[in-house]
Amino acid sequence: MERAASMHVRPEETVAEFVGATKRYGEVLAADRIDLRIRRGEFLSFLGPSGCGKTTALRMLAGFETPTDGTVLIDGQDVSAVPAHRRPVNMVFQHYALFPHMTVEENVGYGLRQRRPRLSRREIGDKVAKALATVRLDAFGPRRIWEMSGGQQQRVALARAIVNEPKILLLDEPMAALDAKLRGEMQRELLDLQRQLGITFVLVTHDQEEALAMSDRICIMGKGRIAQIGSPQELYDRPATRYVADFVGKANILSARIVARAGGTAQAVLGNGAAVTVADAPGDARGEAEIAVRPEALSLAPSGEAPGPGVAAVAATVTHRTFLGDHTEYLLDAPGVGALQVNVPRQAERVPGGHGMGASVHVIWPEGAGLVLAAG
Known part of the structure; x- marks a missing residue:
């Protein structure tokens, strides 16, 4: 609606x-x-x-x-x-x-x-x-x-x-x-x-x-x-x-370190050392921050598949998988990053039938996905 x-x-x-x-x-x-x-x-x-x-x-x-x-x-x-x-x-x-x-x-x-x-x-x-x-x-x-x-x-x-x-x-x-x-x-x-x-x-x-x-x-x-x-x-x-x-929709809230800001984007480093680009960073301060990224902004790929240009890959393991008809909700454990949720549309699954429990995957983070949050 x-x-x-x-x-x-x-x-x-x-x-x-x-x-x-x-x-x-x-x-x-x-x-x-x-x-x-x-x-x-x-x-x-x-x-x-x-x-x-x-x-x-x-x-x-x-x-x-x-x-x-x-x-x-x-x-x-x-x-x-x-x-x-x-x-x-x-x-x-x-x-x-x-x-x-x-x-x-x-x-x-x-x-x-x-x-x-x-x-x-x-x-x-x-x-x-x-x-x-x-x-x-x-x-x-x-x-x-x-x-x-x-x-x-x-x-x-x-x-x-x-x-x-x-x-x-x-x-x-x-x-x-x-x-x-x-x-x-x-x-x-x-x-x-x-x-x-x-x-x-x-x-x-x-x-x-x-x-x-x-x-x-x-x-x-x-x-x-x-x-x-x-x-x-x-x-x-x-x-x-x-x-x-947290209250509007679902979001992954991750700790990160902001290392650079320019042109409305920020370069952030996650807890496992992965570098990601996030959009709409407020202010110009660097240092520790929290990043919100929506589950549908991320995608999954088999661990052996190389990520494409302009994206970051975060290694993770599937801990829960819930099939919801039009999409599948994955809960994952990413060492150094923490728990992640990724919602994958049915037609976007890269593995027939989806990734099973315990599967090793890459969480694909496109450039610009995510937002630096203000304190509060």
């Missing part, structure tokens, strides 16, 4: 902003001076492990938490002290929070019935019908919630959120309870819905694949702060730190 760019959105348009937003719970610092502009109409994800601050950021935006310091703005207005029900945002919760004693249409129309001044019954009915049609549940209005599947319940929760026409739709791990196949289907439906409505979606998730598949931008959180923010491809190709490289 590829995330299409939101072409109708101008980058300078800001719908919401965190300015030095900090949240403390006693001695616990849950969010630490968050500065972030959220663009109108974009799909933004907060990604990180439990306790990293992503949910706290979402709850400050929703109005369920008040910043201890700093401000939260929506359309340029400070809403830090504005209660949730008075903000132009709606949230879809992880467990949907639907009312089991109500029908589908009663659930969807619940927020409309709380409005003041009151809407007429006809206005509510028209808005509910439109919202249900948007999520393809036109014929399900009279059903009870317990008669709906997990995926259908999620759509009901989405309809209830969009019926109020919010400026921002907040999604708190809404697909965590779904199985893998249904999760993929709902990801596509959410993207279609976001493109159709043109409103800002803000997702909180710990699932990196979900964030990579759906987001215009991803905000990587760690220890209550923003570790790095960028497009999925930027974060995958250019992680700033080991923390980001």
Whole structure:
């Protein structure tokens, strides 16, 4: 699944902003001076492990938490002290929070019935019908919630959120309870819905694949702060730190010694003495460093095969081999370097059937593969 760019959105348009937003719970610092502009109409994800601050950021935006310091703005207005029900945002919760004693249409129309001044019954009915049609549940209005599947319940929760026409739709791990196949289907439906409505979606998730598949931008959180923010491809190709490289995709993190830098590349020497060329080295310092290289950037060759020009060969032994259909995942032990993972596409295997357990191989490192990481 590829995330299409939101072409109708101008980058300078800001719908919401965190300015030095900090949240403390006693001695616990849950969010630490968050500065972030959220663009109108974009799909933004907060990604990180439990306790990293992503949910706290979402709850400050929703109005369920008040910043201890700093401000939260929506359309340029400070809403830090504005209660949730008075903000132009709606949230879809992880467990949907639907009312089991109500029908589908009663659930969807619940927020409309709380409005003041009151809407007429006809206005509510028209808005509910439109919202249900948007999520393809036109014929399900009279059903009870317990008669709906997990995926259908999620759509009901989405309809209830969009019926109020919010400026921002907040999604708190809404697909965590779904199985893998249904999760993929709902990801596509959410993207279609976001493109159709043109409103800002803000997702909180710990699932990196979900964030990579759906987001215009991803905000990587760690220890209550923003570790790095960028497009999925930027974060995958250019992680700033080991923390980001470890969390976005899979990466081999290797110790190396930088001996030269020039023209956006660096010459590095691995622990076994192998010299490799890595790309996008930050700064101009030499000495000890960490290098991240993605498993798919490397390849394998029989130990007796000479490497081609512009590549380095690292001797290794296959310790684990996992066939995954379209590719094979190899875990290897490279003396002096450490453990390596190499993902080899099925059509790129140089040995029929792949390399077996215990096989001696060369890990082929092309020029430019890998990235020197900043400390952190």
